[in-house]
Amino acid sequence: MSTPKNIVVIDDNGDLYASLDQLFAGNTGIQVTLTGSSDDELRDNLSLEDYMIIINYTGLKAEIRQLVTDLYNRNSYCITPIIVATDEAYPVTTEQQMIVPIVSVLRKTYDPIALRHHLTNIIDTIESNRDLNALSGLPGNNVINRRLQECIDGGRDFAMMYIDLDNFKEYNEYYGFYQGDQVLLFLTRILYEAMLACGADTDFIGHVGGDDFIMILEHTDVVKEIGDRIIASFDAKIREFYHDEDVKNGYIDARNRKGEIERINIMSISIVTMYAEEFHTLPVDEVYKKMMYYKKQAKLVRGSVLIDNNR
Amino acid sequence: MTYKKRILVIDDTNDYGLLVSNSFAADEQIEVVTSTSARNELRNKLRYDFYIIYIHHDGLRADLGVLVKFVYRFLNHMNPMLIAITSSHEVAMSTTIPGVGFLPKSLSIEVLHKQALNAIGILSANRSINDVSHLPGNYAIDATLRGKMERGEKFVLVYIDIDKFKPYTDYYGLYNAGRLIAFLADVLHKAVARHGSNRDFIGHVGGDDFVLILNDYDYAEAIGNEIIEQFDSNVSRFYSADDVEKGYIEVLNRKGIKDRFGFITLSIAMVSNEFNTFATTDEVYKRMMFAKDEAKQISGSVMLCDTSRTPAAQ
Numbered sequence: 001m002s003t004p005k006n007i008v009v010i011d012d013n014g015d016l017y018a019s020l021d022q023l024f025a026g027n028t029g030i031q032v033t034l035t036g037s038s039d040d041e042l043r044d045n046l047s048l049e050d051y052m053i054i055i056n057y058t059g060l061k062a063e064i065r066q067l068v069t070d071l072y073n074r075n076s077y078c079i080t081p082i083i084v085a086t087d088e089a090y091p092v093t094t095e096q097q098m099i100v101p102i103v104s105v106l107r108k109t110y111d112p113i114a115l116r117h118h119l120t121n122i123i124d125t126i127e128s129n130r131d132l133n134a135l136s137g138l139p140g141n142n143v144i145n146r147r148l149q150e151c152i153d154g155g156r157d158f159a160m161m162y163i164d165l166d167n168f169k170e171y172n173e174y175y176g177f178y179q180g181d182q183v184l185l186f187l188t189r190i191l192y193e194a195m196l197a198c199g200a201d202t203d204f205i206g207h208v209g210g211d212d213f214i215m216i217l218e219h220t221d222v223v224k225e226i227g228d229r230i231i232a233s234f235d236a237k238i239r240e241f242y243h244d245e246d247v248k249n250g251y252i253d254a255r256n257r258k259g260e261i262e263r264i265n266i267m268s269i270s271i272v273t274m275y276a277e278e279f280h281t282l283p284v285d286e287v288y289k290k291m292m293y294y295k296k297q298a299k300l301v302r303g304s305v306l307i308d309n310n311r
Numbered sequence: 312m313t314y315k316k317r318i319l320v321i322d323d324t325n326d327y328g329l330l331v332s333n334s335f336a337a338d339e340q341i342e343v344v345t346s347t348s349a350r351n352e353l354r355n356k357l358r359y360d361f362y363i364i365y366i367h368h369d370g371l372r373a374d375l376g377v378l379v380k381f382v383y384r385f386l387n388h389m390n391p392m393l394i395a396i397t398s399s400h401e402v403a404m405s406t407t408i409p410g411v412g413f414l415p416k417s418l419s420i421e422v423l424h425k426q427a428l429n430a431i432g433i434l435s436a437n438r439s440i441n442d443v444s445h446l447p448g449n450y451a452i453d454a455t456l457r458g459k460m461e462r463g464e465k466f467v468l469v470y471i472d473i474d475k476f477k478p479y480t481d482y483y484g485l486y487n488a489g490r491l492i493a494f495l496a497d498v499l500h501k502a503v504a505r506h507g508s509n510r511d512f513i514g515h516v517g518g519d520d521f522v523l524i525l526n527d528y529d530y531a532e533a534i535g536n537e538i539i540e541q542f543d544s545n546v547s548r549f550y551s552a553d554d555v556e557k558g559y560i561e562v563l564n565r566k567g568i569k570d571r572f573g574f575i576t577l578s579i580a581m582v583s584n585e586f587n588t589f590a591t592t593d594e595v596y597k598r599m600m601f602a603k604d605e606a607k608q609i610s611g612s613v614m615l616c617d618t619s620r621t622p623a624a625q
Contacts, residue, residue, distance in 0.1 A: 078436055079436045079440065103429050125434075192359055
C-alpha cells in the first residue's frame, strides 16, 4: 500500500539495532535502518521522510549534545522525533541533556514488547498529527475524506455541513493574517461548542483549510438546531473583530481582484448541508460540485444563511 | 502565531496537576489545564486542541484502561500525545492499553517540562505539513530561514503563487484545484532537483502560495525559469476542452455578475541576502511581499528578482 515508515538507529555498537530490527521483523509497515554516527554515514542514511531517529547512547562515538545539535541543524525544523536509548547506568535524563528535539529517553532494559508498543505509539502520534490543521488543531482533508467514506460505506443516515465565511479573504488582507487567524480560531470554538451542545460525542469537525470547515453529524434531526446556533453565535460576536469605525460603517474598503476599491460587508457565515442519500446516489466529487453550486447561491444572499436541502 | 498551546493533566489528587501548572506558569505560549477523571468534568475540558495529555496514574481513582478508552472516543481523530505517569513498573510495562506512552514518576519536573516543549515543537512541525502537497508549512519555512540567518549562510527566498487561482477554484471546484496544487508541487520538486542542490528547501505557505529557500543565487534564476516553462506548457491540462478553445472562464462575482478570467499563470518573486542585509526574517518577508506585489501587477507568468542593493521602498 504505502512505503514502510523508516526508523533510523544511530548505533556505533550495533546491539540496539539488532534487537530493534528483530522486534519489527514481522511488521511490513515499519523498517529499521542502521547508521553510524560519523558525518558521512549520517548524510547517506538520513532523509526528511524518516519517522524516528533512535540514538544508542551506550558506546556512541560522537558526543551526544553535538550529535543532536547537528541533526537539528540539518533540517532546522524538526519533524522527526529523536529517542535516546540508554542503560540505567547512564543518567541521560538530566535537564541539560534534554536538548531539542529529544522527545523521549528509554531504557535498553525495557521489555521488548513494551518497547515496540512505545515506539509504534510515537510513530502513530506523529503521523496523525500530520493530518491536523496547524492553526485550529482540527483534522484536515485526509481525515475528512476517510471519515466521509466511512459514513458512506456504513450505509446509515448522516448529514455533512459545509461551513465557510463570506468576505473573509478581504478581511484577512485588510486586517492582516494575525487578525484573520483569530477569527478562524473563534469560528473553530463556535463549531465545537455547537457540537458539544447539540450533537453526539462522535460527531466530526474537520478543517478543509482557510475559512472552510466541514461537520459530519450522526443525527440529522439536529442540523437546523446546530446551524442556527452556529449562525447566532457568529453574528453575535463577529463585530468585536472590527474597529469601531468599520462596525459603524458596516463595511470595509478593500481591493477586489481587479484592484478596484470595493465596499465589503461585515463577515457572515454560509452553511450548506448535504445528506446521506446524495452520497449514495452520486460519486463524492459530483456531490462536492453540487455543493459548490448551492454555496454560490448562498453567497448571493446577504448575511448568514443555512441551506438545508430537501429536509 | 500567539495562541496558547494546551496541555491537559488528568489527576484526581491535583498535586501533580499543580506541579505541572506551576512549571509552565511563566510560559506565555503554553497553558496547562487540569481535570479530575470524573466523566462530566473531563467531557467539558477535553478540547480539540491539546498537544499532550498527561494522566497521573498514581493519583487516579478510575481504571487507566477505561479512562484512556473514554478519552480516545471523545478525541475522535485528534491525536495529542497521551502519556501516563506512574511509579508502578508493572503498569509501565503493560501492553494492554493502546496509544499510551509511559513515564516514570521519578522523572524530575524540569525534565518533564523540557520534554513537553520538545514534543510540542515536533508535533507543531508535523501539523504544519500541508495535507495536499505533503510539503512543510509556515513553521518550517520560518525555522529554516531563521536558522540560515543565524548561521550567517547565503540564501535566496523565492515566493511562488498562482494568479487567478480563486476564480479557478470557484469554477472547477476543490477537487481539481487540489490536483493543480499537487502538480505545481511536483514542478517545484523537479526544477530544484534539476538545477539546485539537495540542501534546498521547498515549503508550502498554504493554498496556492509556495516558498523555496535556495542556497545560492547562481542557479536561482534557472529554477525560476524552469518552473514557469513547465507550468505554462502544462496548464491547459487543467481546463476542459471547451474552455481551452475559448481561452477564458466566466465566474460569478459577489454581485452576481459574470467576470471573465484568462488561464492561470504564475508570479515568482525572489529576494536574497547576497544583495541586501537583513536583520530579521520579518525584514526579508516584507521585502519579499513588496517584490511579489510588483510581480502580481504584470500580467502573464513572470519572475521578478530583487537584485537591487537599495533599501526597499516602504
